[in-house]
Amino acid sequence: MKLYDYKAAPNPRRVRIYMAEKGIDIPLIPVDIMKREQKSPDFLxxxxxxxLPVLELADGxxxxxxxxxxxxLEALYPEPPLFGRTAAEKARIEMWLRRIELNVMVPVGMVWAHGHPLTASLLKQIPEAAEQNRKRVHLAYKLLNEQLSGAAFIAGPDYTVADAVLLATLDFANGLVGVPYESCLTHLKRWHGEVLARPSAAA
Ligand SMILES: N[C@@H](CCC(=O)N[C@@H](CS)C(=O)NCC(=O)O)C(=O)O
Known part of the structure; x- marks a missing residue:
């Protein structure tokens, strides 16, 4: 197996964090997004x-x-379980994965696409779209903060794949995109500090 990867991008980082939590080692093949290598005929x-990311199996x-x-990877390496064990755990993790994807990553992506100089050459930017989605991101931060006021991790008492996905998404939003969460969101801040302190965050 090999994983096509780009260090600075959030979606490949989700997988790298997940693999680090599981102790899975797969060769990483760099694909340079800035050079548009991901749009080459071979990569398409x-x-x-x-x-990115793309996982290529031995059979192609x-x-x-x-x-x-x-x-x-979870199906190949079930321990430790990061997608839950019981039906309720699995559903709860799926619920948070969907919420992170749709309520955080989608508006963050819109702010990135419509509000950042690095993406200006890729589309006709609409500043209002960036502004509107900035508001959606802040609403989602409140939801995350509320959830984390009563749970150690985003989907409950244990670290799961949803934490890996959220960490990569949040660091992208706070960093490159420039939509940091407000410091009054103390539960989100507590969680962020704790997951950043795990060795997997360096992946
Ligand atoms: N939903 C996909 C999103 C993949 C994605 O948009 N990846 C970004 C990097 S974070 C990318 O390759 N962007 C370059 C492009 O789309 O040309 C996933 O979860 O993997």
Whole structure:
């Protein structure tokens, strides 16, 4: 197996954090997004969306979508379980994965696409779209903070794949995109400090 990767991008980092938590070691093949290598014909043959990460299996099968890759690895390496054990745990983790994807990552991506100089050459930017989505991100931060007021980790008492996905998303939003969460969101801040302190955060 090999994982096509780009160090500075949040979606490949989700998988690297997940792999570090599981102790899985897979060779990383760098693909330079800044040089548009992900849009080369060779890479489009692996993922027609031309995006990272992509996991390539020994038989040439290519799996894209960060959470699908983690799910595949979970089936191969079930311990420690990061997608839950019981039906309720699995559903709760899935619920938070969907919320992080749809309520955090989607608006963060819109702020990135419509509000950042690095993406200005890729589309006709609409500043109002960036502003509107900035508000959506802040609403989502409140939701995360509320959840973390009563739980150690985002989907409950244990670290799960949802924490790996949220950490990569939040660091991207706080950093490159420039939508930091407010310091009054103390539960989110507590969680952020704790997951950043885990060795996997360096992945
Ligand atoms: N939903 C996908 C998103 C993949 C994605 O958008 N990856 C970004 C990097 S974080 C990318 O490759 N962007 C370059 C492009 O789309 O051209 C996932 O979870 O893997």
């Amino acid at each position: 043959a692996k993922n027609p969306l031309g995006s 099968t290519c799996i894209s979508e960060s959470v699908a890759i983690c799910r595949y």
